[in-house]
Amino acid sequence: MQIQPILAALRKHRLATLLIALEIALACAVLCNACFLIANRLQAMQVNSGVDEASLATLQISGFDEAQANDVNARILAGLRAIPGVQAASVLNSIPFGEHRGRVGITTDPEGKHFAGVVELYLGGPGSVEAMGLKLIAGRKLQADDYQPFTGVFPSTAPVLMARELAEHLWPGADPLGKTFWVDRWSYRVVGIVDHLATPAPGWAGRSAPGWAAFVPAQPGPNLAGSYLLRAAPADLGRVLRDARTLIPKIAPDAVLDQEGSQTISDLRDSFFQEDRTMAFMLVGVIIALLLVTALGIVGLASFWVQQRRKQIGIRRAIGATRGDILHYFQTENFLIVSGGIGLGMAMAFALNLVLMKFYELPRLPLFYLPVGAVVLWGLGQLAVLGPALRAAAVPPVVATRSG
Amino acid sequence: MFGYYLDLALRSLKRNKVLTALMVLAIAVGIGASMTTLTVMHLLSGDPLPGRSDKLFYVQVDDNPLPGKQKEPMDVMTYQSAMDLWTAHKGDRQAIIVDSPVKLRAPDTTLPPLMMPMLSTTADFFAMFDVPFRYGGPWRAEDDAARARVAIISADLNDKLFGGANSVGRTLRLRDTDVRIVGVLAPWRPSPRYYNIAGGRFSGGKTADYYSKPQDVITPFSSALELNDGNFYQYSCWQLPPAPGHLQNAPCVWLALWVQLGSAAKATAFKRFLDGYVGEQVKSGRIVRPENTRLRSLVEWLDYQGVVPSDVRLQTWLSFGFLAICLFNTIGLLLAKFLRRGAEIGVRRALGASRGAIFSQCLVEAGMIGLIGGIGGLLLTLLGLSLVRRQPVAFADMVHLDTRMFLLTFVLAIATSLLAGFLPAWRASRVTPGLQLKTL
Numbered sequence: 001m002q003i004q005p006i007l008a009a010l011r012k013h014r015l016a017t018l019l020i021a022l023e024i025a026l027a028c029a030v031l032c033n034a035c036f037l038i039a040n041r042l043q044a045m046q047v048n049s050g051v052d053e054a055s056l057a058t059l060q061i062s063g064f065d066e067a068q069a070n071d072v073n074a075r076i077l078a079g080l081r082a083i084p085g086v087q088a089a090s091v092l093n094s095i096p097f098g099e100h101r102g103r104v105g106i107t108t109d110p111e112g113k114h115f116a117g118v119v120e121l122y123l124g125g126p127g128s129v130e131a132m133g134l135k136l137i138a139g140r141k142l143q144a145d146d147y148q149p150f151t152g153v154f155p156s157t158a159p160v161l162m163a164r165e166l167a168e169h170l171w172p173g174a175d176p177l178g179k180t181f182w183v184d185r186w187s188y189r190v191v192g193i194v195d196h197l198a199t200p201a202p203g204w205a206g207r208s209a210p211g212w213a214a215f216v217p218a219q220p221g222p223n224l225a226g227s228y229l230l231r232a233a234p235a236d237l238g239r240v241l242r243d244a245r246t247l248i249p250k251i252a253p254d255a256v257l258d259q260e261g262s263q264t265i266s267d268l269r270d271s272f273f274q275e276d277r278t279m280a281f282m283l284v285g286v287i288i289a290l291l292l293v294t295a296l297g298i299v300g301l302a303s304f305w306v307q308q309r310r311k312q313i314g315i316r317r318a319i320g321a322t323r324g325d326i327l328h329y330f331q332t333e334n335f336l337i338v339s340g341g342i343g344l345g346m347a348m349a350f351a352l353n354l355v356l357m358k359f360y361e362l363p364r365l366p367l368f369y370l371p372v373g374a375v376v377l378w379g380l381g382q383l384a385v386l387g388p389a390l391r392a393a394a395v396p397p398v399v400a401t402r403s404g
Numbered sequence: 405m406f407g408y409y410l411d412l413a414l415r416s417l418k419r420n421k422v423l424t425a426l427m428v429l430a431i432a433v434g435i436g437a438s439m440t441t442l443t444v445m446h447l448l449s450g451d452p453l454p455g456r457s458d459k460l461f462y463v464q465v466d467d468n469p470l471p472g473k474q475k476e477p478m479d480v481m482t483y484q485s486a487m488d489l490w491t492a493h494k495g496d497r498q499a500i501i502v503d504s505p506v507k508l509r510a511p512d513t514t515l516p517p518l519m520m521p522m523l524s525t526t527a528d529f530f531a532m533f534d535v536p537f538r539y540g541g542p543w544r545a546e547d548d549a550a551r552a553r554v555a556i557i558s559a560d561l562n563d564k565l566f567g568g569a570n571s572v573g574r575t576l577r578l579r580d581t582d583v584r585i586v587g588v589l590a591p592w593r594p595s596p597r598y599y600n601i602a603g604g605r606f607s608g609g610k611t612a613d614y615y616s617k618p619q620d621v622i623t624p625f626s627s628a629l630e631l632n633d634g635n636f637y638q639y640s641c642w643q644l645p646p647a648p649g650h651l652q653n654a655p656c657v658w659l660a661l662w663v664q665l666g667s668a669a670k671a672t673a674f675k676r677f678l679d680g681y682v683g684e685q686v687k688s689g690r691i692v693r694p695e696n697t698r699l700r701s702l703v704e705w706l707d708y709q710g711v712v713p714s715d716v717r718l719q720t721w722l723s724f725g726f727l728a729i730c731l732f733n734t735i736g737l738l739l740a741k742f743l744r745r746g747a748e749i750g751v752r753r754a755l756g757a758s759r760g761a762i763f764s765q766c767l768v769e770a771g772m773i774g775l776i777g778g779i780g781g782l783l784l785t786l787l788g789l790s791l792v793r794r795q796p797v798a799f800a801d802m803v804h805l806d807t808r809m810f811l812l813t814f815v816l817a818i819a820t821s822l823l824a825g826f827l828p829a830w831r832a833s834r835v836t837p838g839l840q841l842k843t844l
Contacts, residue, residue, distance in 0.1 A: 015831065019736040026729045034722070062519050063507035063579075066634060104644075153648050184644045203608070223648055249516070256507060256519045271796070275610065278795055279715050286722055289433055290729060296426050297733035303423075304740030360609070360714060 006333050016301055021341035024377055027294045028345025029352045032373040034283045034290075036353070036365050041276040041283075044203050047210050049096035050163065050196030052133030053265040054234040055087070057241040058095045060261035061226045064254050069225035072252050073125075076228060079251040083243045085236035091125035091220040092132075092229040097268035099227065099261060100200035102154070102216075106181045108170055116170055116181065119212040120199040121188075123154060124229070125220040129161065131231040132197075134215070137164065139177045139192030142217050149219040152186075158216050160188045163197035165211025188216060201272070226255070237264055291380055298384035302330065306392040313392055314399030323393040330389035331382060338381035342374045349373070405761075406768070413769035420741065424773065427737050431777025431824075434730030435817045436784025437723040443785065443809045444792060445720045447802055448615060449712045452598045456534060457702040459496075461671065463489060463661040465682055466696030468642050469689070477696040479602035479660075479709075480639045483652045484690070486659040490526065494677045495663030496670065497528035500625050501600050502659050504636045508621060509577040510565045520561075522578070523600070523619035524628035530556075532664050533599055538562075540572035540587035543624060551626045556587040561620040576621070581631040583623065592618055595802055596711050598702060600660055602639055609714025615799035675699045727820065734773070734824035742766055742832035753837035763833040770825020771818055778817030785813055 010017045059080075064072050073091055080089035093101045102121035108114045122128075126147050139161075148155050167176035167190065180189045194215070202210035218224055232240040241264060248257045263271075306313075313326055353365040417424045451457050465485050466477035486500050506522040509515075529535070530542035539562075543554045555576055562571055575582050596614040604611050623631070634649040638656035645654035665671045678697050685691040700708060742749075749762055785805065792803045805813075 015827070016736060016739055019732055019739065023729055023732040023736065026725065026732065030722070030725050030729070037718075062505065063517060152646065153644050186644065254517075256517050258519065274796055275612065275713075275715060279718075282719060283722070286437070286726055289437070290726060293430055293433065293726075293730055293733055296430070297736055300423055300426050300733075300737045301740050304744060307744065360718065 003332065003336070006329065006336060010333065010336070013305070016305075017337055017340075020298060020301060020337050021344065023294055023297055024338050024341025024381070025343075025345035025348055027290055028342055028373050028377055029348035030290060031287060031376065032345075032349040032365060032369045033352050033356060034287050035373070036369055037356075037362070038280050038283045040362065041280045045273045045276055047198055047202045048196045049198040049202075049265070049269070050132075050134060050194065050211075051096055051265065052231070053096075053269065055231050055237060056132065057230045057232070057237055057244075057264040058092075058098055058262060058268070059228040059230060059241075059244055059248065060099065060258035061228070061248060061252065061255045062258065063256035064226070064252060066222050068254070069222040070220070072255065073220040073225050075251050076248070079247050080228065080230060080244055083240055083247065085232045085240050086230060087233070088127055088131035088229075088231040090127040090131050090229050091224055091227065092128045093123040093224060093227050094120060094200045095227070095229065095268070096198050096200055096202075096265060097272040098200055098263075098265075101227075103199075104154075104183050106183055108179075108181055110182055110185070110187065112182065112184070117212055118208045119166060119214060121154060121160075121183070122197070122213060122215045123218055123224055124215060125218065125224065128229060129215060129217075131229050133231075134161065134197060135195040136161070136192050137195050139190070141192065142215075146191075147217045147219050149221055150223065151221075153223065154183065154186060154216055155218050156186045158188055158218065159191040160217070161192040161194050161197075161215040162190045163211045163213045164193055164195055165209065166214060167193055169209070169212065188214070190214075291376075294377075295380055295384040298334065298381060299387060302334065302385045302388035303391070306330070306388045306395075309392070310395055310399055311402075313395045314397055314402075317395065317397035318400040326393040326395070327389050330385055330392055334381045334385040334389075335378065338378055342377055345373070345377075346370050409765045409768040410772070412765055413772045416741075416745070416769055417772060423737060423741055427734050427741075427773050428777045428780060430730040430733045430737075431774060431817055431821055432780025432784055434727035435778060435781025435813060435820065436788055438720075438727045439781060439785040439809065439813045439816065440788030440792065441716070441720040441723040442812075443789060443805055444716055444799075444803060445712070446809060447595060448716055448799060450595070451703055452594050452596065452706075453534065453702060459664055459666055460532060460702040461495075461663050461665055461674070462698075462700045462702070462705040463663055463678065464696075464698040464700070465489075465678070465685075466691060466693040467657050469655075469692055470642050471692060474693065474696065477693075477698060478640055478657045479605075480657045481659055481661060482655075482657050483659060485685075486661050488681065489661055489678070492677070492681070494674055496666050497532045497664040499526045499529040499532055499599075499662050500659055501525045501529070501662065502625065502628075502636065503600055503619055504628065504632050506621065506632050506635065507579050511575055511577055511582075513565055515565065520621055521619045522621045522623060522628065522632065524623050524625045524632075526625050528664070529599075529622075529662075532662060533594075536590040536592055538588050538590040539570045540585070543586055548624050548626050551630060552624060553581060553583045553627060553631070554586045554624065555583040556589065556622040557585055558589050558618060558620040559591045560617070562588045578621065578623065578631055579635075583627070583631075589618075593802060594618065595799065596706070598706060598711075599662065601706070601709050601711060602660065604709030604711055607710075609710065609717075611709075611711050612713045612715075612797045612799060614709075614711050615797075615802065617798075617801075671699065731820055731824050734821065735827055738766075738770060738773075738825050738828040739831065742828045743835075745832070746835050749832055749835045750837045753835065759833040762835075763829050766829030766832050767822060767825050770821045770829065773825075774818040774821025775814070777821060778814040781817050782810070782813050 077089050102123050105118050106116050108116050146159050176190050180187050197213040198210050199213050356362045464477040467482045467485055490498050490500050503521050503523050505519050507517050508520045509517045526548050527543055527545045571585050574585050601614050636649055636651045638658045641656035643655040645656050651658050665674055682691055682694045682697050686694050789803050793800050
């Protein structure tokens with residue numbers, strides 16, 4: 001198939017050619033970036049919390065008197081543990097995808113000069129680490145006497161478990177075991193490293209990262225009460241949580257159960273990523289609509305061209321061109337126009353990505369999106385032009401002898 | 405002449421139904437997508453208090469005594485700063501604002517206790533923000549001083565607890581204290597909940613919650629300090645507070661302060677007063693960055709906080725990109741359509757129709773497509789908005805199409821189609837009569 005005559009013919013339809021090419025270019029730019037946005041959202045949604053999500057639920061209770069905290073804790077834990085199917089129940093202030101209550105800035109020196117970032121300190125009573133299902137990869141487990149009574153926001157000093165990501169951030173390349181970090185004047189010595197532990201709001205913007213979390217052991221009391229972790233076999237969890245929710249008003253009639261906050265961790269994860277999921281769905285919708293509109297545009301213009309060229313096609317057929325030749329002509333023509341559009345579209349995709357990077361803290365568009373986008377648009381163009389091209393190929397040679 | 409063109413346009417549209425349908429569909433889908441997002445955007449980014457917002461100012465001082473090069477003060481302030489500035493009464497009106505969760509019971513009802521967000525403020529709040537009342541009214545300045553056990557409740561809560569009846573004079577139990585209801589608000593749904601917004605610039609654009617409903621219980625700040633002590637949340641602390649939740653003397657910022665300043669001169673004078681106050685505090689060592697005082701107007705504050713969720717902005721951009729593609733598509737199709745009629749146009753030109761006549765006839769046809777596309781677009785917009793309303797976002801209940809947006813749908817649809825029709829119509833009007841007649 002010779003390209004030269006096709007180009008010559010296109011030159012006679014400069015405006016229409018340009019329009020299709022521009023449409024393809026815009027589609028290419030939006031398509032690549034929309035796919036990239038979807039991939040980003042999906043990736044964010046895959047974040048590893050480090051806890052045993054399928055087996056865990058949380059209960060949030062408030063409204064009881066501070067002075068009653070010890071009593072409330074004891075009664076509720078005993079009540080929860082008595083529910084058939086409950087494997088563990090403990091007091092834990094924060095929870096992945098739930099409330100965050102221990103977000104603090106930490107330093108790696110006692111004078112507070114080396115600010116090391118904003119992290120989440122999970123504050124939990126005995127049994128929390130085991131219930132969460134944290135995987136210890138170095139150091140020792142927490143012992144019963146590591147859980148100390150306290151009066152402030154946190155215990156003023158404690159041995160802690162730390163997520164690997166945070167340890168690598170604080171002391172890159174060094175052994176974190178035995179190292180200490182400070183919150184104001186309070187000090188925490190790392191005795192164990194867990195594989196993963198995400199902050200309750202992974203993806204929260206600011207000087208933080210998803211895995212910057214540590215676990216601080218403490219005795220439940222006035223400042224560690226009302227927030228509970230519940231563990232059960234995944235199959236039992238829904239029923240156990242329902243039982244627990246009906247049990248709370250009986251155990252602690254004075255307290256108020258937070259219905260929205262008391263969920264399984266999987267449900268909390270679902271609602272945490274609700275916006276991202278909506279956005280991803282919307283982007284998929286945009287992509288489908290975009291491809292459809294682009295394809296319909298190509299169909300429309302190609303049909304017009306076929307009709308306009310009926311006579312030429314007839315003449316070509318009369319002087320020996322096969323149906324395949326005619327088909328290929330239109331396919332090649334479409335390929336050339338789409339290629340031109342893709343060339344421009346790639347530049348536009350990058351420009352659009354730069355804008356998104358500036359306003360939405362998005363990373364740079366990986367290069368492989370461009371060839372994938374190109375292949376999709378080539379395919380779309382060929383598919384769209386197929387109908388009109390087949391109709392063109394069906395033009396009988398005899399048309400050449402007719403006028404008009 | 406216009407009527408004749410309309411008739412011609414209708415005939416032409418009927419002649420090639422598929423092509424017409426494609427164009428109408430493209431316009432409708434593009435308009436539907438962009439008007440849906442634009443309506444949401446319009447709703448979220450509008451001035452929440454038109455005519456008044458330029459007289460309301462958000463006060464900021466940098467209370468953090470630790471050294472550092474922070475360019476901006478924190479979003480809220482300490483108890484000391486807020487009280488000092490509030491008691492000075494240098495503005496026309498001023499209000500301290502904080503919210504905290506409170507346990508609420510209505511002794512007259514059988515409802516179980518509820519945890520509710522409580523707004524605590526000072527008497528000027530209601531006049532400053534033009535808060536509407538259904539029954540009763542705001543408490544008086546004396547109540548602030550006397551730490552009166554009074555409360556104002558929302559229309560929603562009044563419906564829930566008292567079936568919508570006039571509940572002024574009745575009692576609510578907030579935590580362990582009985583308060584008397586002195587006012588019931590008429591339905592009030594500011595967008596966003598502008599009076600207590602902080603931290604937006606650190607939220608990574610996830611700010612949908614700023615559009616949630618106002619708090620259902622409002623109490624005097626001075627009373628709330630007593631009845632809900634221990635339940636206040638700090639925005640930030642530079643040292644760990646000795647007793648969590650008890651923030652009056654804590655090294656923490658947690659209070660917002662608004663002032664109403666009737667004129668530009670008053671605003672300048674207040675800024676001078678603010679700088680003077682901070683200068684004094686520097687001497688006592690409580691404040692170390694005197695340059696960090698700010699007096700932002702309501703709209704400036706919302707801008708600074710970036711209240712419009714970034715996803716909503718992104719959706720708006722996307723939908724307009726999509727509309728652009730639909731526009732190019734329509735240009736191409738119209739071009740095909742008009743040029744196919746070259747012969748007909750040639751005849752008309754030969755019979756004496758001017759280029760302008762051909763041009764306007766083509767534009768009328770394009771406009772007609774826009775109008776039909778606009779109707780389709782309107783339906784799609786309504787569908788889109790109903791989908792948004794079903795999303796679990798804080799602003800879902802506010803989403804609706806108002807008259808302005810309804811009209812804009814058609815203006816945008818017709819403008820788009822005319823824009824799309826311009827080039828093809830111009831090309832059609834350049835058709836040379838002779839050449840076309842020859843090929844007939």
